[in-house]
Amino acid sequence: MLASPFKAGRELTLGIIGGGQLAKMLAQAAYRLGLRVAIIEHGADSPAGRMTQLEFPDGWTSPEALNAFVDASDIITLENEFVAPELLQAIAQRRPVYPTPETIARVRDKLVQKQTMAAAGIPVPAFAGVATPEEVLSFARTRGFPLVLKSRTFGYDGYGNATLDTAEELPRAWEMLWQRVQHEGILVEEFVLLQKELAVIVARSRRGELAVYPCVETVQQDHVCRVVYAPAPLPEPLRRQAQELAVACVEAIDGVGVFAVELFLSQDGTILFNEIAPRPHNSGHYTIEACYTSQFENAIRAVCGLPLGSPEMFVPAAVMVNLLGVRSGSGIPDAVTEALRVGKAWIHLYGKRESRPRRKMGHVTAVGATLEEAYRLAQQAADGIMW
Known part of the structure; x- marks a missing residue:
């Protein structure tokens, strides 16, 4: 248990901006370390908010609400990067905030992300702000x-992206994106011919200590991650190269916390930077x-100034399958009994009140001696759950 630096005789309270599934899983890890958790979210009974009495x-x-949340917190972190940097700067005058407002300002805007990485010598696809x-x-x-085409801000899970095969598709795609972003602007990128999409989770502490997780393969469908294979089925030198590139990306933004670095492995074998998320991530x-x-x-250890834990896998293979909504309606799944019969698989239901098509409602992780075995078990469990 850590002591609060602001409240004598109280344990440290971690404040989390956002109350979704990432905040929920952060809170679960925080409780294991003996911390208290405060959650601020737009609406009551969020997945993380229902886990604490300190819900705002x-x-x-x-x-x-913000003033009360800051008063209740000792250290503040984020579930997403969509909070205005100016607001974070104001919070940081009163409490430590990690990732810092300066880091968030470098990643919140995808154009600034790309410019920052390119300036650091990190290979990126050709891009421009338009x-x-x-x-x-x-x-x-x-x-x-x-x-x-990508919205420069507020894009996630394919929302705010459009792939154009011809110039004739531009007017409709532009209208759709411009209505979404307007003054925030649009990013255009060259289309990369891919072998695979990769991701690496990197934890970096306030002291600069690093914990680099295995390189994984992510399988996307309609711009939404469906499956994660850990480790990525690639030669070890390529996986190491991806890890080294991910570390360079986190250091380029002076990141403190946990970061997900998404990468492209092109058909010619080049690894390119795609995006970075300044928080825990689906791929992890x-x-x-x-x-x-x-x-x-490790996100909590990093922002609280604690030694980082080992990121090594202790199983040969793991596969995560996302559970996506297929209808609009209740967030309670129809059934989970058959999924629970699958051994070596863990089911995570996020507790969202409403289901929508393509919305992330949960995930399943399975482990095995091979990626093939782990995928079979994870998919078997996932097939037993539906919204």
Whole structure:
């Protein structure tokens, strides 16, 4: 148990901005370490909010709720990167915030992300910030089609992305994205011909200590992660190269906490930076059951100034399968009994009140002697759960 630096005789309280499934799993890890948890979210009964008496459901746009949340917290971290850096700067005047507002400012905007990584010498796909369809066409004249449009902020799980195969598709895609982002702007990138999509979770402490998790393969469908294979089925030198690149990305933004670095392995064997998330990530959920220290525990250790735990896997293989909503309605699944019969598989239900198509409602992780065995078990369990 850690003592509060602000409240004599009380244990340390970790404040988390956001109350979704990532905050829930952070809270579960925090309780194991003897910490208290405060949650601020826009709405009551969030997955993480229902786990604590220190729930502030009026959200961080309410000055009163934010003030009470900050007062209740000793150290503050984030579930997502969508909080305005100016707001984080104001919070940081009163409490330590990790990742820092400066780090969040470097990653919140995908254009700034790319510019930061390129300036650090990290290989990135060709990109540009654009404000008109004509600027997209100018980019296409140099790079050709297909290409990818992305909202610079507030994009996740494919929301805010559009792949264009021809110029004729541009007007509709532009209208859709511009309505979403407007003054926030749009990023255009060359389309990378892929072998695989990869990810590496990196924990970095306030002292600069590093814990680098195995390189994993992520399988995307409609811009949403469906499956994660740990470790990635690649030669070890390539996996090490991905890990080294991920560390360079985290150091380029002076990150403290846990970061997910998403990478492209192109058809010519080049590893390119895609995106970085300044928080625990879907691609690291397997670490709960497969690694000595989960991404969530190391996130807490990192921001609290504690020694980092080992990121090594203690099983040969692990596979995570996301549980996605298929209908709109109740967040309570129809049945889980058959899924619970599957050995060497762990079911995580996030407790969201409402299901929607493609919404992440939970995940299953399975372990095995091989990736094939782990995938078979994970998919068998996932097939037994539906929303």
